[in-house]
Amino acid sequence: MSPRAAARLEGLGFGRVYDYVAGKADWGSFGLPLEGASPSGARVGAHARTDVPRCRPADRMRTVRARVRASGWDICFVTDERGVVVGRLGRAALARNEDVVAEEAMATGPSTVRPSLELDEAVERMKRQHLTSLSVTRSDGVLIGVIRREDAERALDVFSR
Amino acid sequence: MPDPVDRDHVRLLVKQGAQLVEVLPEAEYEEEHLPGAINIPLQTLDAASTRRLERGRPVIVYCHDYQ
Numbered sequence: 088m089s090p091r092a093a094a095r096l097e098g099l100g101f102g103r104v105y106d107y108v109a110g111k112a113d114w115g116s117f118g119l120p121l122e123g124a125s126p127s128g129a130r131v132g133a134h135a136r137t138d139v140p141r142c143r144p145a146d147r148m149r150t151v152r153a154r155v156r157a158s159g160w161d162i163c164f165v166t167d168e169r170g171v172v173v174g175r176l177g178r179a180a181l182a183r184n185e186d187v188v189a190e191e192a193m194a195t196g197p198s199t200v201r202p203s204l205e206l207d208e209a210v211e212r213m214k215r216q217h218l219t220s221l222s223v224t225r226s227d228g229v230l231i232g233v234i235r236r237e238d239a240e241r242a243l244d245v246f247s248r
Numbered sequence: 249m250p251d252p253v254d255r256d257h258v259r260l261l262v263k264q265g266a267q268l269v270e271v272l273p274e275a276e277y278e279e280e281h282l283p284g285a286i287n288i289p290l291q292t293l294d295a296a297s298t299r300r301l302e303r304g305r306p307v308i309v310y311c312h313d314y315q
Contacts (some may be wrong), residue, residue, distance in 0.1 A: 088311040092271040093250035104250040107258050107310035123280035
């Protein structure tokens with residue numbers, strides 16, 4: 088849609104026209120502010136926990152487990168050198184032999200959502216998929232954090248009062 | 249051909265005085281839009297509706313995503 092708008096503006100004689108093709112979905116996915124009737128506090132990005140532990144694919148379980156234990160979480164995200172999510176280590180994976188590397192133990196393709204997603208939609212998705220949390224990523228796949236179902240439900244409860 | 253720009257370039261251009269135009273329908277604009285953006289839905293984008301824009305300043309158009 089925006090390429091057509093940009094072309095039309097040029098046709099109307101505007102000299103310096105730029106097309107932000109990735110649009111407001113991209114803007115919101117980077118946690119940048121948006122204005123309007125929909126409050127940003129009702130979106131996933133405002134409630135995502137960013138302290139979730141991360142590791143690299145070649146990290147061994149002994150190292151990962153120590154990091155996870157120190158963090159107080161029971162999951163860990165496996166990310167590449169750019170911070171892009173490549174997998175998730177749950178409890179069972181974290182309990183594997185200490186010499187196993189994260190890449191071997193991880194579940195690939197974890198469910199991800201954008202920070203601009205509305206909280207009620209995130210909760211519905213977690214219920215539907217029987218999940219207690221979802222990873223929150225930018226549009227380029229870089230991990231922002233995790234939205235936990237209990238946090239999202241609590242926030243929605245506050246909004247509904 | 250209009251220049252495609254990324255997020256960082258948008259922020260820079262806006263700082264330099266560019267005008268942001270969301271071309272989605274009004275209801276979608278009302279729900280959320282980039283800070284300072286005005287709304288000119290694509291269907292209404294013509295010589296009359298663009299009188300709100302200053303011709304001496306750059307214009308950045310956007311919609312929801314790659315649609």
